[in-house]
Amino acid sequence: MRSTVEYMIATILMILCVACGGDYQSEAPTVSSDSPEGFIRLVDTIFRVGEPVHVGLQGAGCLLVTSSWHERFLCPEGDQRASFQLPETFNQTAGKLHLALYEGGRLLDRRIIAVVAGQPYRKLAGYLGPKTISVDRGEIAQLIAIPTDRYYNLCEDSTMIEVTQVSLESSQNTSYLSTESGVAYAYFEPMTRAGEVRIGAKTGTAAMRSKTLLYTPGIPGRIRVYKAEGQTFTGEQRETTVVTEPMTDRFGNRVTDGLHMDFVVTGARGGTSIIQATTANGVASAVIPNPDLGGEITVLARVPGGTTSNTLAINFLPEITDFIVSLDPGNEWLKIGPVVNTLRSLVADGTEVELAFTIDGEKRVRKFELINGMLDLFLASIPGLYENGGCDVTISSITKEIRWKQ
Amino acid sequence: MEAIARTEKRPLWSRILRRIVILVAMGIALTQVARLWNYFNTGADQSEILFRTIEQIKRSPSVVEWADTQPEGAFFDNYSRDLIGERYGEAWQAWNNSLDMHRTEFLRDYFVDSLVIRLSDIDRGLQVRRVVLRHHLVPVLFSVDKQVIVFRDEGLDIRREIWRDGILMAEDREQCDFLVVMALTEGRWLVQHMKKLDDTFVPSAKPDDWEGAVPVWSGSDDEQLEVVLDAFSIGVNYYPRYSPWTLFWDQYSADTTLRDMELVHNLGFRAVRFFIPYYDSRDPVLAEKMADKIFSFLSIGHDAGLYMMPTLFDFPASYEITDFPAFNHYLQSVMEIIEAFRHVVIVDLKNEPDLDVSVYGNEKVERWIDFIVEQARVQFPEVPLTIGWSDPSVAHHFAGRLDAVSFHFYGDADQFDAKLSDLRTKLDEDTRIVLSEYGRSTFDPLWFPIGHSAQDQLTYVASIFESSRAAGIGTFVWCLYDYAVMPDEVFGWKPWIRGPQSRFGLVDQYGIMKPAARLFVD
Numbered sequence: 001m002r003s004t005v006e007y008m009i010a011t012i013l014m015i016l017c018v019a020c021g022g023d024y025q026s027e028a029p030t031v032s033s034d035s036p037e038g039f040i041r042l043v044d045t046i047f048r049v050g051e052p053v054h055v056g057l058q059g060a061g062c063l064l065v066t067s068s069w070h071e072r073f074l075c076p077e078g079d080q081r082a083s084f085q086l087p088e089t090f091n092q093t094a095g096k097l098h099l100a101l102y103e104g105g106r107l108l109d110r111r112i113i114a115v116v117a118g119q120p121y122r123k124l125a126g127y128l129g130p131k132t133i134s135v136d137r138g139e140i141a142q143l144i145a146i147p148t149d150r151y152y153n154l155c156e157d158s159t160m161i162e163v164t165q166v167s168l169e170s171s172q173n174t175s176y177l178s179t180e181s182g183v184a185y186a187y188f189e190p191m192t193r194a195g196e197v198r199i200g201a202k203t204g205t206a207a208m209r210s211k212t213l214l215y216t217p218g219i220p221g222r223i224r225v226y227k228a229e230g231q232t233f234t235g236e237q238r239e240t241t242v243v244t245e246p247m248t249d250r251f252g253n254r255v256t257d258g259l260h261m262d263f264v265v266t267g268a269r270g271g272t273s274i275i276q277a278t279t280a281n282g283v284a285s286a287v288i289p290n291p292d293l294g295g296e297i298t299v300l301a302r303v304p305g306g307t308t309s310n311t312l313a314i315n316f317l318p319e320i321t322d323f324i325v326s327l328d329p330g331n332e333w334l335k336i337g338p339v340v341n342t343l344r345s346l347v348a349d350g351t352e353v354e355l356a357f358t359i360d361g362e363k364r365v366r367k368f369e370l371i372n373g374m375l376d377l378f379l380a381s382i383p384g385l386y387e388n389g390g391c392d393v394t395i396s397s398i399t400k401e402i403r404w405k406q
Numbered sequence: 407m408e409a410i411a412r413t414e415k416r417p418l419w420s421r422i423l424r425r426i427v428i429l430v431a432m433g434i435a436l437t438q439v440a441r442l443w444n445y446f447n448t449g450a451d452q453s454e455i456l457f458r459t460i461e462q463i464k465r466s467p468s469v470v471e472w473a474d475t476q477p478e479g480a481f482f483d484n485y486s487r488d489l490i491g492e493r494y495g496e497a498w499q500a501w502n503n504s505l506d507m508h509r510t511e512f513l514r515d516y517f518v519d520s521l522v523i524r525l526s527d528i529d530r531g532l533q534v535r536r537v538v539l540r541h542h543l544v545p546v547l548f549s550v551d552k553q554v555i556v557f558r559d560e561g562l563d564i565r566r567e568i569w570r571d572g573i574l575m576a577e578d579r580e581q582c583d584f585l586v587v588m589a590l591t592e593g594r595w596l597v598q599h600m601k602k603l604d605d606t607f608v609p610s611a612k613p614d615d616w617e618g619a620v621p622v623w624s625g626s627d628d629e630q631l632e633v634v635l636d637a638f639s640i641g642v643n644y645y646p647r648y649s650p651w652t653l654f655w656d657q658y659s660a661d662t663t664l665r666d667m668e669l670v671h672n673l674g675f676r677a678v679r680f681f682i683p684y685y686d687s688r689d690p691v692l693a694e695k696m697a698d699k700i701f702s703f704l705s706i707g708h709d710a711g712l713y714m715m716p717t718l719f720d721f722p723a724s725y726e727i728t729d730f731p732a733f734n735h736y737l738q739s740v741m742e743i744i745e746a747f748r749h750v751v752i753v754d755l756k757n758e759p760d761l762d763v764s765v766y767g768n769e770k771v772e773r774w775i776d777f778i779v780e781q782a783r784v785q786f787p788e789v790p791l792t793i794g795w796s797d798p799s800v801a802h803h804f805a806g807r808l809d810a811v812s813f814h815f816y817g818d819a820d821q822f823d824a825k826l827s828d829l830r831t832k833l834d835e836d837t838r839i840v841l842s843e844y845g846r847s848t849f850d851p852l853w854f855p856i857g858h859s860a861q862d863q864l865t866y867v868a869s870i871f872e873s874s875r876a877a878g879i880g881t882f883v884w885c886l887y888d889y890a891v892m893p894d895e896v897f898g899w900k901p902w903i904r905g906p907q908s909r910f911g912l913v914d915q916y917g918i919m920k921p922a923a924r925l926f927v928d
Contacts, residue, residue: 062575064568064575064576068600068601068602069524069525069527070528070529071529071532071534072529072532073529073531073532073568073570089527093524094601095601095602095605096602096605098605102575102576105573105574105575105576105577107576125598127549127553127554129549129550129551129554130550130551140550141550141551142479142549142550142551144547144549144556146587146598146599148599152520152521152524152599153601154585154587154599154601181556181558181585182556182585182587182599182601183547183556183587185478185479185547187550
């Protein structure tokens with residue numbers, strides 16, 4: 001602010017000089033000191049970056065020029081001492097230029113020149129972060145714009161910056177910022193609509209490369225689960241799919257893909273398991289292996305730390321209600337099947353058959369598998385089977401007792 | 407045949423002598439060739455220089471402290487403060503390094519390209535040595551994603567020397583503020599923008615102008631200071647008998663200190679002057695070890711009822727401005743320990759700096775003293791300070807900024823009063839004076855014509871001691887023990903130097919008291 005005022009004063013002085021017919025950069029010294037051995041003559045004490053800075057030296061000594069970044073010792077000789085131009089690097093650096101005239105290590109004179117930063121030039125540096133915020137978590141994004149002149153000097157404070165937001169629906173919002181401590185910043189708070197917003201900023205002829213702020217949907221506002229299929233039967237090789245209805249956040253935005261969800265499955269006997277799933281197109285699904293035994297299980301879906309769905313109850317019917325088993329007269333062969341399920345078709349190959357019997361008071365179980373719904377067992381090959389009066393045959397929780405024929 | 411005849415005619419001793427001369431000459435020639443070979447094969451290669459520079463940047467001793475305020479935007483947590491502050495301090499070190507060494511390749515690790523281009527535009531004909539001791543950072547804005555920060559570096563105190571062709575062209579101090587923007591770029595915090603907000607250059611002043619510039623200590627322990635400095639105060643300089651000078655802290659033993667402090671007390675002394683050599687306090691392991699040892703020594707001295715006068719910066723590495731941050735770090739480290747002990751009545755900042763003038767030049771030595779005194783005053787305003795000059799004729803320097811004038815005297819006893827009177831004429835009337843070293847060696851072998859006996863020592867010490875009492879100044883005799891071991895790096899190989907230096911003690915190397923020791927017992 002101070003530099004701006006100084007520049008304005010300098011401009012007025014320049015105009016006055018020109019109006020009076022003088023050259024404001026004439027070699028006539030306007031500022032000088034009284035040192036008898038040597039002093040610095042200045043035509044002007046305020047410049048804008050890029051303008052040539054002329055300095056004159058009177059008497060002895062070399063000039064040490066110091067800017068914010070650089071130091072140079074300049075020892076012009078002869079006629080050049082009266083007026084010479086400082087190297088370009090010094091008029092490209094905004095801030096104070098310190099001029100010190102030294103002779104044999106002694107300081108003879110010291111002067112200051114102010115170099116005022118230029119107007120914002122071409123590229124306006126901007127930082128946007130975070131680049132993605134959720135509509136419902138209270139997150140905010142921030143745009144920081146840093147205007148610089150053509151020599152990368154920070155522009156003076158109070159530089160106005162125009163910020164434009166354009167959403168996909170082409171709605172446009174423009175606001176104005178003012179720089180303070182070299183930067184201007186704006187906050188972007190959550191909207192109710194998910195989607196992209198393009199953010200641009202410009203000041204004078206300098207523009208920022210537009211940034212994209214993505215508003216992501218929030219967590220589901222409500223979750224409902226349902227069973228994807230109709231009738232459900234028990235059996236290890238069967239599966240049941242549970243699906244959520246298309247989910248939206250509390251503002252009606254379809255939830256984002258890849259949202260993590262848990263399906264909590266509670267069995268008929270109270271055991272619980274969790275199946276993890278992710279959303280796609282607003283829907284999440286879980287495939288639940290069917291239980292061996294009939295009965296009711298419950299399923300619910302939830303977003304960890306968030307919304308929980310309704311509880312879905314699924315009643316599993318027994319796959320087999322009865323089967324045929326016959327023993328030959330010599331008690332040598334046991335014939336099981338054909339075993340058909342409730343849909344009146346042969347049960348799947350590999351369906352398990354358990355043969356339970358007792359030896360010396362200890363219960364033994366042998367397992368076999370049905371093929372084409374049938375199983376022929378040669379009992380004589382099972383040692384100890386005949387020690388007691390019979391055995392039990394179990395398929396899918398249905399047990400039949402076999403007694404040896406006399 | 408004639409030549410053979412001539413050779414045969416030479417006497418045996420002549421031939422032997424000739425061969426010895428030839429052998430010695432060959433030996434000398436070989437030694438010189440070896441030295442020459444060694445000269446061209448030592449020194450750092452490029453990778454070593456690179457590594458050293460990185461180390462120098464990484465171990466930036468500048469203190470970086472954040473104001474305890476929260477910026478606009480995100481919460482500025484301690485982790486971010488430490489991380490960003492460290493990077494910023496290193497950035498300055500890299501910048502300073504580029505101005506001094508003209509190595510700009512390290513700038514890319516700390517500055518964005520546009521700044522690197524600007525900072526790399528240096529005048530390679532100039533060597534700018536610049537140091538910054540402390541950065542006081544005030545956070546202004548910390549972006550909500552913690553990727554950008556804007557802060558002010560306030561009250562920077564930059565000391566600068568500008569050299570051209572080996573000649574010091576200018577020397578000044580600059581006080582300024584910077585506005586800084588840093589951003590996390592590819593995992594590293596880089597300086598994006600820096601803007602000097604305001605600056606004031608202060609040309610280096612002459613020592614005379616400095617006097618009185620900083621207020622003199624007027625702590626609450628003024629009485630205690632008087633006690634140790636007054637005529638009845640009797641002190642002794644101390645190194646352990648078997649580990650003097652550079653060996654002292656390396657071989658520090660609390661048991662030895664305990665015995666020695668008891669002896670000091672029993673001999674009638676009330677104060678001990680001891681030395682803490684300069685060490686790299688930025689090395690955390692070394693710093694912790696030294697802190698433990700100094701603490702132990704001071705504690706034992708305290709328990710023995712003795713006042714203490716530590717002497718800092720013994721054997722400093724240099725007087726260069728670029729080492730000032732390291733010196734400041736050492737000063738802080740040591741003074742923080744000392745400060746806690748109220749029986750440390752005064753701190754001797756430097757032992758005999760006037761002897762370094764011939765090597766380093768008057769300006770460098772005075773600038774160094776100015777710097778250390780100022781830092782000690784500002785950071786530890788309650789600790790009384792002095793400097794132990796080797797000669798009373800120069801002891802008035804910096805008197806206006808110190809709490810006592812301290813000097814050493816080893817000259818003729820009959821000149822002591824005159825020297826002291828001369829010093830007094832250069833000082834204010836109420837300036838406190840302490841004679842921090844005096845004594846006489848009892849080294850007196852047959853081959854050493856200017857030796858002195860133990861009786862001579864008694865006479866000398868008694869004379870100076872009585873004169874000092876009459877003049878009302880405190881004294882510290884050099885020293886408690888004769889030393890059996892003399893470090894080569896301090897005294898070299900010359901026996902006419904090592905010998906006398908090893909026999910200044912009041913107690914000889916076998917533990918037997920010399921007559922001069924009785925002087926204080928009585």
